[in-house]
Amino acid sequence: MNVVVVGAGAVGMLTASFLAEAGIHVTVAVRRQEQAQKLNKVGLTRVNLDGTKTQRQVGATTSLSTLPHQDLVIVAVKYGQLQTLYKELSVLPKNVPLLFMQNGLAHYEEALQLPQQTIAFSSVLYGAQVQNSSTVLHRGLGLCKIAPARGDHTIFWELQQMVDSVFSLKLAQNAEQMLFEKAVLNCLINPLTAILQMKNGELLTNKHAFFLMQTLYNELIDAFPGLEANVAFSDVVAVCEKTSANTSSMLADRLDGRKSEIDTIVGAILKKALNNGHTLPTLRTFYHQILAIEESDEGN
Structure with missing residues (x-):
């Protein structure tokens, strides 16, 4: 091949x-x-x-x-x-x-x-x-x-x-559903690691970061009925454990002064939730924090 x-x-x-x-x-x-x-x-x-x-x-x-x-x-x-x-x-x-x-x-x-x-x-x-x-x-x-x-x-x-x-x-089987579920996982991990400048595993060991991740997860399952059956919180924890030493792509972008994929990942989930009548205030706050950081970096 x-x-x-x-x-x-x-x-x-x-x-x-x-x-x-x-x-x-x-x-x-x-x-x-x-x-x-x-x-x-x-x-x-x-x-x-x-x-x-x-x-x-x-x-x-x-x-x-x-x-x-x-x-x-x-x-x-x-x-x-x-x-x-x-x-x-x-x-x-x-x-x-x-x-x-x-x-x-x-x-x-x-x-x-x-x-x-x-x-x-x-x-x-x-x-x-x-x-x-x-x-x-x-x-x-x-x-x-x-x-x-x-x-x-x-x-x-x-x-x-x-x-x-x-x-x-x-x-x-379902490409669009698979991408959606992966984007949800990314939303739960990447913005937090980029804002807090933590590796994936630290989201589990830092009690405040873990609380924020739990809060965001609860917000997402309220917005998307049926999501919990396919993306359990234990799945999120397992990803963080298996990639504990990993620098997320969003954090790597921040450290290297590059624009992140915040719009294609988080922005897309925010739009999808809004169509369901949910504003996702926690995720929206993280979204604008990342954009503010990137705008500040551009100014420097």
Whole structure:
């Protein structure tokens, strides 16, 4: 199987590493020529949870259009980069399946406007952190869910069989529901870690942070009937435990002075709740706190 992973952020690099370990031929599409040259020369290194290192050879390129036919294209860039990438993806052969690995809900309808016959979405719960341009840190165990939205599901079933011994991949039925549930998990963890500048595990050990997370959870299950059956509070705790050493993507963005995905994750949930007649005051406060921090950083 030949797979392209578009994006060399934490999730993209960790996914590429796992796929390569499973014997899949992986090419990573990156923006910088220097990174492509380094990956082609030294390969991709993963620092495992126990501190050991796994190194695998991958290909790297800065141009999707020059690649030969691929069995699957995995899109692992952040939402903000998708807007410039859609054009490149739209000219790929229509029979090449696409798998999107973004947080939030905003990309769902957008991606389905592409001409490709098979499009799927992913929800990733494992922790990852970039160390350098060819090294990624595995920061927490977790499931990778894939939900096909249209087209032939065969490629994803085959992928599941190939990576079964390397990392946990599960096929889901409803892509939109899966993305919604992941966005809820993100809302419960990411804004708090970014505001309080805590790692995921500290949300459990700091009693005040834990109280805020519980308050927010109760607010969300009031707004979305049936949510508790699919996302129990124990699930939230389990994610924090499994990724306790992880720096959430929203906190990483704050520390690096980047704009976060607050609108595509939290903003989307706020809009969805408002349609149900709920304002989510706690989450809305966190939302505006993050925006205030980002505006302040822009001024500096």
